[in-house]
Amino acid sequence: MQSLIQYLSDKKILLLGFGVEGQSSYRFLRKYLPKNSINIADKNPKLRENPLIHKDDNCFFGENYLEAVKNADIILKSPGIKMQEVLAIHPKAKISSQSDLMFRFFPSHCIGITGTKGKSTTSTLLHYLLSQRMKDVFLVGNIGKAAFDFVDISEEAFFVYELSSHQLQSVRHSPHISILLNFFEEHLDYYKDYEAYKKAKFAICRYQQENDIFIYDKDDAAIAKLISEEQTLSRKISFSNKDKSAAFFSDGNSIQSAGKKIYDLHSEKKLLGRHNEKNIMAVLAAIQALGIETDELSAAISTFTPLEHRLEYIGEENGILFYNDSIATIAEACIAAVEALGKVETLLLGGFDRGINYLPLIKFLIKRKEIKHLIFMGEAGNRMQEILNAQKHDKANFSAVSMKDAVEIAKRVTTKGKICLLSPAASSYDKYKNFEERGKDYKKIALQ
Incomplete structure (x- = not known):
């Protein structure tokens, strides 16, 4: 703790971004x-009214808040502010963050978790x-709480x-x-290209x-490629549901490590699907x-409640089983949700x-015989529907102008006892x- 304080003690500090992390x-x-001299900069002028900083x-x-970067010894940047915008004004800026300082001064006290999908579930489950074993263990970062x-x-x-990749x-x-x-x-709206996005995430191990x-x-070819290219120093532990040589392997029935079964996947649990394995x-x-x-701890997996908007069973209405997977903002997440539930009639x-x-995604859905109805929303939905109808298929498909319209269609066409799933494969913006606001809207309408 003292080493962190000493490091910052003689510096003129700029807090770039004054949201959760900046205020922390x-x-x-x-x-x-x-x-210490502390400057604060943020695009939102209403934050000036925050009583925390009234003196x-x-x-x-x-609009001109980024001009403040010119006069700082060190910039503690919030995740939402683009790095390239800062460097365009001050190419030699010394940019850090809470995450960077935590990993510099308290690395042995931190487990970092990232990935395009699954990081919130994995982080929450690990915490x-x-x-169950530790007294002072804290879930921080992208989940919404600041480590400081x-x-x-x-x-x-x-x-x-x-x-997140931004952090x-x-x-x-x-x-x-x-x-x-x-x-x-x-x-991909934030980064120059997919390669830049992957390289940003790979910083989680680059400096180990x-x-x-x-x-x-071990099943992710892009991860394997970066490990080979960057030749990171750390000890590697792999997991897989395809390659038995991985340190941790799942065959769909159990998880094994060093030739020993360490977790029975048929045990009672609320985490569904091979992606959750x-x-x-x-x-x-x-x-x-x-x-x-x-x-010591694996038995507690059965009592873990998954996060909201992730394959969440929200209830039965008119005999239809409604599930909310609003977190699914990419095609792969939607595919995983359909495979996990198995009996989705309306999507x-x-x-x-x-x-x-x-x-x-469309080719996958066409092959799923249990799926009878596809309801499309928004511009992404329009494009999916065009791709669907350019293929040979037997799916009833509908275009909805709103979530209310989509759910009303679903209630009209879905058979009693079957599943209606929201798994959009698109962002909510x-x-x-x-995605949380979208999921809450779906849940409210579905159970009306």
């Missing part, structure tokens, strides 16, 4: 470095299981760190244990040393890497169109603030 950094700095004059709010709010609670504090873009240090779940095309541990999906393997690998016997798709290739 401000509280920490004012507590431990009350005499501070060194604030830069509004839940470790909480907990870093001084105790010397034994341990952090399960969910990391990893500005790090130059890695946690002691890192987990990389997968790569899929996502956030020989005594650190990197846990990864991989999430469980990653968690068990991390627990083992910490020196904890997996037998709601679409939203904001980011140019994703939907042909593989055409009509909603985020």
Whole structure:
């Protein structure tokens, strides 16, 4: 703790972005470095009214907020602000973040988790299981809580760190244990291309040393390619549901490690689907890497409640079983949801169109005999429907102008006892603030 404070003590600090992380950094700095020069910059002028900073004059709010980067010794950048916009104004800017400082000064107290899909579920499950054994273990990062709010609670504090590509873009240090779940095309509106996105995420292990541990999906060719190209130093622990040579292997019935069955996949649990088998393997690998016997904690998987909007059963209405998978913003996530549930008769798709290739998804859906009805929404839905109707198929398909319209169609056409699933394979930004708001709207309408 003292080494972090000493590192920051003689610096003129800019908090670039004053959301959850920026405000957390401000509280920490004012507590431990009350005499330091701290500037605050954010595009949102309304944040100037925040009572936390009412006595501070060194604030830069509004359209020209990035001009503040010119006068800082160190910039603690919030994840949502693009790195290239900062460097365009100050090419030699020293950019850091809470994540970077945590991994620099407390690496052995951190497990970092990233991946295009599954990172929230994996992080939450790992935190839940470790909480059965540890007193001060905190779930932080992309999940919505800032690490600096907990870093001084105790010397034994341990952090399960969910990391987005935006958070990893500005790090130059890695946690002691890192987990990389997968790569899929996502956030291409933020990065120059898919390669830049993958390289940003790979920072989770790029700076690890020989005594650190990197846990990864052996089935993901893009991960394997980056491991080969970057020649990272850490010890590698792989998981797979295809390759028996992986350190952790799932055959659909059990998870095995070192030739021993360590978890029965037929045990009672709420995490469905083969994609969640991989999430469980990653968690068990991390627990083992910490020196904890997996037998001690794996039984608690049965009592873990998955996060909202992830293959969430929301209830029965008119005899129809409604499931909410609003988190599915890419085609691969929708495919995983359909495979996990198995008895989906009606599927709601679409939203904001980011140019994703939907042909593989449509071909997959055409082959699924149990799916009878496809209901499309938004520009992405329009394009999916065009691709569908250019193929030979037997699916009843509908175009809906709103979530209410889509659910009304679903209630009209779905057989009693069958599943209606929202798994959009598209982002929500055409009509909603985020996937959570979209999921809540679906749940409200479905159960009316």
